[in-house]
Amino acid sequence: MSTAIPDRLRRSPRDRIMVTPEGIELPITLASKGARAGALFMDLALVTFLQIVTTITLASIAFGGLAQFFDAGDKAGGFGALEFLFVIWIIAMFLFRNAYFLFFELGPRGATPGKRLAGIRVAARDGGRLSAEMVIARNLLRDIELFLPVVFLASAGEEGAGAAAMAAAAWFLVFALFPFWNRDRLRAGDIVAGSWVVERPRRKLEQAMSTPGTGANAASAGDASVPAWRFTDEELDVYGEYELQTLERVLRENRREAMEKVQGTIANKIGREPEPGRERLFLEAYYAQLRARLEARMRMGERKADKFS
């Protein structure tokens, strides 16, 4: 089966083949390091922002509300209210630190706001379901990857211990650079969870190039069901799938110079005269007939990868 996946699926070194539970091989593109770093910074900025807003809100409630209690001489009530706010604050901070990533990655989109903006998401490496356990595991590891060295660094700064700061920096670098050291750019959390971070594909269904009257200058084609050119099998057999796809791309891009050049090349190769001004019609006809020929051979089980084969 792997031979049936053409080079088309290997566009960049970040491309991988993933097999769905139905047994279908899908090309999947790993998220770039830049996208992941960007997503992380956006998320951290958002978490920090939320923490600060929560703290300020609770503090202002505390100062505003407490005055009322003490004005009324209700000291016990004042302390009770203060304690309640403090409990909320502790739990809120804990949740922001530990549950922010969990909450969003457990959602149907499998991505935090930062990841969504960066166009990436979390997926199961084995092609199966992204389970709650995976999301929990990959985010628990964030604690040693991200938060621990920061806390460590902050506490080390107080005592002015250079060695501790160095150790924290080294620790942080080991985990930050972890994705650089393995093929699939897994961070420690991804390894433990069996997940990876991939790009979200976006693609529209384009026009078929091989049907009559689809071209940009289709109006001038006259009766489209009768092609202006009929190519013989010998004329079609000089090219393979690779050239067919190149031709498809040229037609979709629809740039005059490119089409002139390609028409010249093809006409030269099969021994016909190039026809200036009718490049697109010529190429459309050649494309449709070459595809028909190659697809017919494909159904017979023989494939022609390119002009050399």
Added chain:
Amino acid sequence: MTSTDQQLPGSAAIEAAALRSDRFRFEREADWQRLDAIVTRMEKGQLRRLSDEDVQALPVLYRTVASSLSVAREISLDAATLAYLEALVQRAWFVVYGPRSSLGSWLRGFLGGGWSAAVRAMWVDVLIALAVMVAGAVAGWLLVAGDPDWYSAVVPSGLADARVPGASREVLMRSLDGAQGSTGLSAFAAYLFSNNAQVSILAFALGFAFGVPTLMLLVQNTAGLGAMLWLYHGQGLMLDFAAWLSVHGTTELFAILLAGASGLHVGRSMALPGDRSVLQAAAEAGRRSAQVMTGVVLMLVVAALLEGFARQLVHDMAGRFVIGGFMLVAWLAYFLALGRNSEGGSQ
């Protein structure tokens, strides 16, 4: 009919298409566009705007389009259509095999046997962690028994306050008394939970380094406990201290034990993957440990409530032992008995 941004070809276009692969495409394009529209809405988070028919049709459409892709790969050389189908199947795959939408149903499965099965599946690591914790406590005791100067090194200074070697029996006795009244208890409980949960997450996460730092963290924590046991023993308050500790300690130490075992489980699986690949072994252990760790956080909530309220409000030794003993038996029964028929850890 879902909205499409492209005109669908009518039967005339299907007739006119000369290529079999194009006819194939035109005949199925409506399904593709419908799936595209559903998936696009779900990606935008507009779940509410999806009709029930669309939601029900999603898995079927996904399989239809996936099989379209398989066929197209065999018969079509239209690169744009193939690329579109690949992207569409991948997007639909994300949605169909995405995280389960209901956290509630996951929690039910988790509490109703998934958690206890995961704990049982790592029983070896639980025993190792238990042995390490006991050894740590014994080491702590022996260290300070040999030289009381060790005490300040073993017990964190923030925790020790008045409980230092040389403290009188009265001081130690008073430290075991509950607080008078209830002011400050909930804040204390919340603080204890947040702190303990962070420590146990750390113990688990450190397991990534083949489990060694996890064991060190366990030893460090229980050595302090051993040192304090020695301190109270010296004043004949061993039983009082044990009762004071048992209220929340049976739950909290159990949770720390499980957190350490989880970290060890991951570390051991990576160091000794057996006939699986390291990545596969790490992922399997990680998912099982994630279940246990979710449970650990819940246990620490319970422990903090016990520590913040029950311990401060219940003062007599027997009452404290009853609470602590009951919790221990309850946890053991839960882990050993529940979900026996769904054996095998994580699914």
